[in-house]
Amino acid sequence: ISDEGMEAFAEALVKGALHNLEHRDMKALTEATSKGALDNLQYLNLQDNQIGDQGLKSFAEAISKGTLHNLQHLNLRGDQIGDEGIKAFAEATSKETLKELATLNLSMNQIGNEAIKAFSKALSMGALTNLQSLDLRCNVIASEGMKAFSDAISKGALHNLHDINLQSNRIDSEGVNAFSEAISRGAFNNLKHLFVNWDDGDEGLKAFAGAISKGGLNNLEHLGLENIEIGYAGMDAFCKALSMGALNTLKHLDLTQTTVGDEEMEVFTEAISRGALNNLEYLDLDDNDIPC
Secondary structure, eight states, X not given: OOHHHHHHHHHHHHXXXXXXXXXXXXXXXXXXXXXXXXXXXXXXXXXXXXXXXHXXXXXXXXXXXXXXXXXXXXXXXXXXOOHHHHHHHHXXXXXSOOTTOOEEEOOSSOOOHHHHHHHHHHHHTTTTTTOOEEEOOSSOOOHHHHHHXXXXXXXXXXXXXXXXXXXXXXXXXXXXXXXXXXXXXXXXTTOSEEEOOOSSHHHHHHHHHHHXXXXXXXXXXXXXXXXXXXXXXXXXXXXXXXXXXXXXXXXXXXXXXXXXXXXXXXXXHXXXXXXXXXXXXXXXXXXXXXXX
């Protein structure tokens, strides 16, 4: 590959011209980056390709060599990546090769527990210390994965994280309990934006409420709890925490499609009338069971 050709390739990368990539194409990309042609690359968008595990394994080779040391934004959304690909990616990042990375989008893949365990181990070893935004929505992460991830965060990993999306995974009561425990320890106190939901509606919300009542998430500005089945018990626990001053920095609360009805709204309205969420600017209650 000539210098002129690599310059043209790099320019195409920056303009987001990589579409319909498959794993064999990732080998070519790996070879190009390994030659140092993309040393100054800061933004890489590989969204909605067919990279798969094998493709990400190839790309991880380039990462492990430190050839993308200036990369700040990486988008791997919807690239058919599963556990084996993320394991390779985790191993590469554990060598502190992406020190400048600020945003990482891994949404809409097939990332499960084993992948998140490996990823969490890498985080605990000092990987991605400058990461500010992490998108893991629409994967298959369940309780074991959430336990490993929450444990890593509790031990100081991702201390610069401001924005995380965990929605549409397979988080059950054990997973939300582990996540809530990490919140109660102050592990996520730098978060500004949190988007999460879980399968066990009220029980999960009670655990979450207990965590925020202890001062967790004390800098949060935007909370998205869409698509959770919230009943009276869950809303009552949540509102009691709010009445104690929890989430007093919150500006945006999204409770879309949470099955909230009359009883739940009555509890919520009472908490608001007592001064809860006094900095709230935007409340979304779309598509619930509130009568007109």
